Amino acid sequence: MKLSILIPVFNEENTIEEIVSRVVAVQYPCLYEVILVDDCSHDGTFEKLERIQRQEHGHVISVFRNSANMGKGATIRRGLKHLTGDIVIVQDADNEYDPDEIPKLIEPILTGQTEAVYGSRFKEAWYPEGMGFLSWIANRTLTKLTNILYGASLTDMETCYKAVRVSLVKKMELRCNRFDFEPDITAQLLKKKVDIVELPVTYIGRSADDGKKIKARDFLQAVWVLLRDRFSRIQS
Template sequence: MSSIAPVSKLSIVIPAYNEGATIVKILEQIEAVELLSNLAKEVIVVDDCSEDNTAHAVQQYQANHPNLSLQYHKHAVNQGKGAALHTGIRAATGDYIVIQDADLEYDPAEYNLLLRPVLRGVADVVYGSRFMGGSPHRVLFFWHSIGNRWLTMLTNLFANLNLTDMETCYKLFRRDIVQGLTLAEKRFGFEPEVTLKVARVPHIRIYEVGISYYGRTYNEGKKIGWRDGLWAIYCIIRYGLLR
């Protein structure tokens, strides 16, 4: 991939499940961001059959902010974060797609950090790393950090990459590349699956940039657990060996 076309629009895909307490705040932060090169924003919220007020909050925001390009999709049954991302990726029309969690762990003001390698014409995919240093990082769980690093190392082993944070939410893809992948994982297995599959795209150019991380505890709504870590190991081996 020796060159890329000029970038005019960024699609922001937000998978949401019972995030009524934070979804409006994240939409406000996204709307306030001024993207480099005056890129347009397309926001796509995929509600994975929430049982709280997520739907009402998003639809009310949509009605009160007509100048924001905002799509709202809702799954009839809960399927998982990966399934919500599949829906959002299919619906995206921007030149690039970035994933944004519906909580407040990641700062939309840092989209421009991810976009810089793209706008310089050197990157097709950019990951935001929580472990590269230089940005605020909430101190939380020791074993989570060990697990994240171990899963990243195992992914690197199969993908022949040197990523520092495979499990990061902030992944930015050239739309035609990620829409061209056949993705199957419906839960948190999306992270290793998409990483391993995108790494096999011929001549792919993958970058990492350091980002902030304002993590939350389980009492504050964190959902990923140890079973998801075990499934991630299975996915790494499966998609690492499966060509």
């Protein structure tokens, strides 16, 4: 088995070197690769990515760049086309999630227990560290809506940490462009009756001043995607 760690990046020159170093320092229970897709950053991020690939970890790291800013969802969809692994997990580049927790998240997939694992920020924490109040409300509301629409019992639909079998993802018709990747992939997994296992993860949020990019309109887009996917046909 091989793990693909997909990192979408946009204007993260202050954190990208640290997060890549943390990702490659983890002791994984299988072979792995790191796919970095830069969403046309304009702050020097891509130059740092090229240097990282060239000088440090080129044997496991692949770097791609969008010709224009396309959004997180579109950037992830592009990255999915370049995977060579059997399991994929998305790692944000902002240091909010701890890569040391990736091995435990992929373990249930490696052992055949399930095809999808979510790292939940709310499994053991009622109010995760650093999460703004409005973000907390949005996360709770979107997860509750997901559970109502799809008959699920998730605690954190919006988590970045989603580990899924690549063969399953490649059968999906993902249409997301921005931060609607989370509801889009979740809706399709649930409509396929995939048993999503949730495991607790730590989380240290950051503010808009620190570079947080999600906006109020992304909440409305997530609601629309959940409704759209609930009442549309999902290819098998």
